[in-house]
Amino acid sequence: MESLRVALAERSYPINIGAGLIDRADLYPLRGTAAIVTNDVVAPLYLARVRKAVEAAGARVVDVTVPDGEQAKGFETLNRVFDRLLTSRLGRDAVIVALGGGVVGDLAGFAAATYQRGIDFIQVPTTLLAQVDSSVGGKTAINHPLGKNMIGAFHQPRAVISDVQTLDTLPDRELRAGLAEVIKHGVALDAAFVEWLERNMDKLLARDRDALIYAVRRSCELKAAIVAADERESSVRAYLNYGHTFGHAIEAATGFGPWLHGEAVASGMVIAAELSVRAQLLKPADAARIRALVARAGLPVRPPALAADRWHELMSHDKKAAAGRTRFILLEALGRARQMPVEPALVEAAIGAAAQ
Amino acid sequence: MESLRVALAERSYPINIGAGLIDRADLYPLRGTAAIVTNDVVAPLYLARVRKAVEAAGARVVDVTVPDGEQAKGFETLNRVFDRLLTSRLGRDAVIVALGGGVVGDLAGFAAATYQRGIDFIQVPTTLLAQVDSSVGGKTAINHPLGKNMIGAFHQPRAVISDVQTLDTLPDRELRAGLAEVIKHGVALDAAFVEWLERNMDKLLARDRDALIYAVRRSCELKAAIVAADERESSVRAYLNYGHTFGHAIEAATGFGPWLHGEAVASGMVIAAELSVRAQLLKPADAARIRALVARAGLPVRPPALAADRWHELMSHDKKAAAGRTRFILLEALGRARQMPVEPALVEAAIGAAAQ
Numbered sequence: 001m002e003s004l005r006v007a008l009a010e011r012s013y014p015i016n017i018g019a020g021l022i023d024r025a026d027l028y029p030l031r032g033t034a035a036i037v038t039n040d041v042v043a044p045l046y047l048a049r050v051r052k053a054v055e056a057a058g059a060r061v062v063d064v065t066v067p068d069g070e071q072a073k074g075f076e077t078l079n080r081v082f083d084r085l086l087t088s089r090l091g092r093d094a095v096i097v098a099l100g101g102g103v104v105g106d107l108a109g110f111a112a113a114t115y116q117r118g119i120d121f122i123q124v125p126t127t128l129l130a131q132v133d134s135s136v137g138g139k140t141a142i143n144h145p146l147g148k149n150m151i152g153a154f155h156q157p158r159a160v161i162s163d164v165q166t167l168d169t170l171p172d173r174e175l176r177a178g179l180a181e182v183i184k185h186g187v188a189l190d191a192a193f194v195e196w197l198e199r200n201m202d203k204l205l206a207r208d209r210d211a212l213i214y215a216v217r218r219s220c221e222l223k224a225a226i227v228a229a230d231e232r233e234s235s236v237r238a239y240l241n242y243g244h245t246f247g248h249a250i251e252a253a254t255g256f257g258p259w260l261h262g263e264a265v266a267s268g269m270v271i272a273a274e275l276s277v278r279a280q281l282l283k284p285a286d287a288a289r290i291r292a293l294v295a296r297a298g299l300p301v302r303p304p305a306l307a308a309d310r311w312h313e314l315m316s317h318d319k320k321a322a323a324g325r326t327r328f329i330l331l332e333a334l335g336r337a338r339q340m341p342v343e344p345a346l347v348e349a350a351i352g353a354a355a356q
Numbered sequence: 357m358e359s360l361r362v363a364l365a366e367r368s369y370p371i372n373i374g375a376g377l378i379d380r381a382d383l384y385p386l387r388g389t390a391a392i393v394t395n396d397v398v399a400p401l402y403l404a405r406v407r408k409a410v411e412a413a414g415a416r417v418v419d420v421t422v423p424d425g426e427q428a429k430g431f432e433t434l435n436r437v438f439d440r441l442l443t444s445r446l447g448r449d450a451v452i453v454a455l456g457g458g459v460v461g462d463l464a465g466f467a468a469a470t471y472q473r474g475i476d477f478i479q480v481p482t483t484l485l486a487q488v489d490s491s492v493g494g495k496t497a498i499n500h501p502l503g504k505n506m507i508g509a510f511h512q513p514r515a516v517i518s519d520v521q522t523l524d525t526l527p528d529r530e531l532r533a534g535l536a537e538v539i540k541h542g543v544a545l546d547a548a549f550v551e552w553l554e555r556n557m558d559k560l561l562a563r564d565r566d567a568l569i570y571a572v573r574r575s576c577e578l579k580a581a582i583v584a585a586d587e588r589e590s591s592v593r594a595y596l597n598y599g600h601t602f603g604h605a606i607e608a609a610t611g612f613g614p615w616l617h618g619e620a621v622a623s624g625m626v627i628a629a630e631l632s633v634r635a636q637l638l639k640p641a642d643a644a645r646i647r648a649l650v651a652r653a654g655l656p657v658r659p660p661a662l663a664a665d666r667w668h669e670l671m672s673h674d675k676k677a678a679a680g681r682t683r684f685i686l687l688e689a690l691g692r693a694r695q696m697p698v699e700p701a702l703v704e705a706a707i708g709a710a711a712q
Contacts, residue, residue: 075431086502089672114470117497117508118588141473146442152473153509232474316445 002217006136007228011156015135015224017216019209021163022049025056028122029158030095034059035085037108038099041068042126045169050099050124059095062088066107070256073103073143081111095120095158101127101174102134102261106149109140113155123157126166128178128212129262132185132219135160137227137237148248148256154232162220164212172298177262179204179297180243184269185219187290188242189226191335193218194293201296239337242329243269246303246351249314253306266299267354275350276330279342286334302355308348358573362492363584367512371491371580373572375565377519378405381412384478385514386451390415391441393464394455397424398482401525406455406480415451418444422463426612429459429499437467451476451514457483457530458490458617462505465496469511479513482522484534484568485618488541488575491516493583493593504604504612510588518576520568528654533618535560535653536599540625541575543646544598545582547691549574550649557652595693598685599625602659602707605670609662622655623710631706632686635698642690658711664704 001018016027028034034054038047043065051061064084066072085094098108098121105123112121125131141152167175182204186193196218197204203211223240230237246268250259259267273290276282294301306314315326327341357374372383384390390410394403399421407417420440422428441450454464454477461479468477481487497508523531538560542549552574553560559567579596586593602624606615615623629646632638650657662670671682683697 075435079431082500082507083502086500086506110470114466114507114509116506117495117510139473144438144442146439150442150472151438151470153470154473 002213004217004221004224006156006224008156008231011138013157013159015160015162015220017131017162017164017213017220019163019165019213021161022046022124022166023053024161025053027159027161028054028057028059028097030054030097030120030122031058032060033088033090033094034061034097035088035090035094036061036063036097036099037066037081037104037111038063039066039068039072039104042100042104046099046126046166050097054097062090066104070103070143073107073141075142077107078111078142081108082115085111085115090115090119092116092119095122097122097124099124099126100130101125102130105130105134106139106141106152109138109155109157110142110152113140113153118155120158121155123160125160125162127170128167128175128216129181131162131164131167131216132178133181133223135162136220136223137240138231143256148251162216164209164216167207167212174260175205175207176298177260180262180266180269180294180299182215182219183290183293183297184240184242184265185222187269187273187331187334188239188329188337189222189335190218191333193222194289194334198289198293201293205298238339239329242331242337243272245315245326245328246271249311250303252314253310254304259300259304263300266294266297267301267303270294270301271303271350271354272329273331274353275328275342275346276332278346278350278353279330279340281338282331282333286331289334303351305355308351311347311351312344358569360573360577360580362512362580364512364587367494369513369515371516371518371576373487373518373520373569373576375519375521375569377517378402378480378522379409380517381409383515383517384410384413384415384453386410386453386476386478387414388416389444389446389450390417390453391444391446391450392417392419392453392455393422393437393460393467394419395422395424395428395460398456398460402455402482402522406453410453418446422460426459426499429463431498433463434467434498437464438471441467441471446471446475448472448475451478453478453480455480455482457481457486461486461490462495462497462508465494465511465513466498466508469496469509474511476514477511479516481516481518483526484523484531484572485537487518487520487523487572488534489537489579491518492576492579493596494587499612504607518572520565520572523563523568529616531561531563532654533616536618536622536625536650536655538571538575539649539653540596540598540621541578543625543629543687543690544595544685544693545578545691546574547689549578550645550690554645554649557649561654594695595685598687598693599628601671601682601684602627605667606659608670609666610660615656615660619656622650622653623657623659626650626657627659627706627710628685629687630709631684631698631702632688634702634706634709635686635696637694638687638689642687645690659707661711664707667703667707668700
């Protein structure tokens, strides 16, 4: 097992990464009552094992199973979770265990952030995307019809248990979607990690356990360092949104579903690389490396066909848009992100280039 | 104008108390966009003045008017606020101005806590209850059918503007309900303030401006000191809940409405004083002084008639109940609260004594 610590003073917490960890009662910091929140795909696979471990850790367990998929990340499902917590009479000492992917983590984390003004929660991410991304940094949220993640809170978990064995049951497409965020960590923050990914992409796609553990660990290290420096995203944390302004627009345009989040981010990263070239920051050869790496991961490099107006409209809803002018996360070089406003004409040219 | 500061490191904020303050643009720390959240009783009285001051402070203004009353403090109204913020395209730099009483402050504060994972807000409390209680400490929440304030967050305002002139339009009954929390601050935290209240109750009921400013100021000072020591209510902040476990039960039993919050707390304080006597902590003469002070403020001293089972059931839903056993805030003396578990039989006896 590998462990790293997200350093946030009294909100610091460990991320444990390894194989077979979900069964280890000693990794769940809880007692009293635990509410396991999971979805109807993950529940048949892992709920019984997690329940057993949590009970062995000394807690009474209630569980809430929500539907699979992004549609579940709304007020209706959130209220189902609250109903269950309240009818089970859970008090402030209860702990929520989020067992599942990013949707479950965001939803259960937001429930924990707001139930009785905040209770503890433990993340047990079962997708690669959740292991490398949402498990670090405490962002929780639900969607609103007018935008993704529009309602949320910063709420750090007490612990993260990332069991790469649970990735054995992950569909290929979702594994690849998770690799998009892994690639993002390299591209935005660490050129050496990009090189490692170029050498090890085949192993990752073949679910080589050691390669997966390294990719999860390095992603979490990179993200944890950023979060420790800027928990509330007032500066460098925005670098983690590399590719996301375009990615969110793709998800919104296609109705949150046809494109997985990681697929939309993959395409968004290619656009952002093209934009970085057009803003005269990035060498064209590096943009080509990004595009090639995304393609090798089996991820889409081309965005869906949308009118220029539609792109701008969708991006103006993005949270990163302050006072109407969209600031983009661009690359000065592989592994070196920066944030700056860009003229709309360059954005359209970058989208056009990515679509080639 | 009197000013005091709630000391919470980087979340510290000023509370300004005086007459005519809502018109002073310099007291609103904002620019960019402001969303004024108010209700349909307060809007005709003060919205235009606050809007003018906020615009003079340099902000574009949108406003959201919600229905008056506790019923508005739920998911439906919260979503109306979010809809307005999103359709107005408010970004993370927007500021919410909560203009109204406790319901508006709690609702708008929770909207600010969770909109795009948290934006700034300014409290402009227009009831005595809100000026002496909810304006200090950052508790925000909405109600759930199964319990009051069950969903919420700790989110400190950037500033509080307490204009005692706005109390001129407050109905007598609401003025008295606010006095319940003023009395609570004395009874739980400061015997000298109890004496001041015994000497000045007539002036307060006559809305003497200087007396009101002193009562608001001293309440805020007492509460601010507690909040600075224990922001998240892990220890002494619980003392501020004196009378509230019983008060919440009364509100829940009567359906949130017939008893104002302050009236329920007033009755709850009398029960808690009787319970403190029965737990052999408080002198009977001091319990009698509390009862007399509550009565002089024109507040109810007797609880509604409920079966013992119903009391226990309602109190077990209280957030302060950990693992099924209810801990009560009791008094060792006037101005000296403590927290301890109590046998159910004593609770029933105290309720019976209060009902005499």
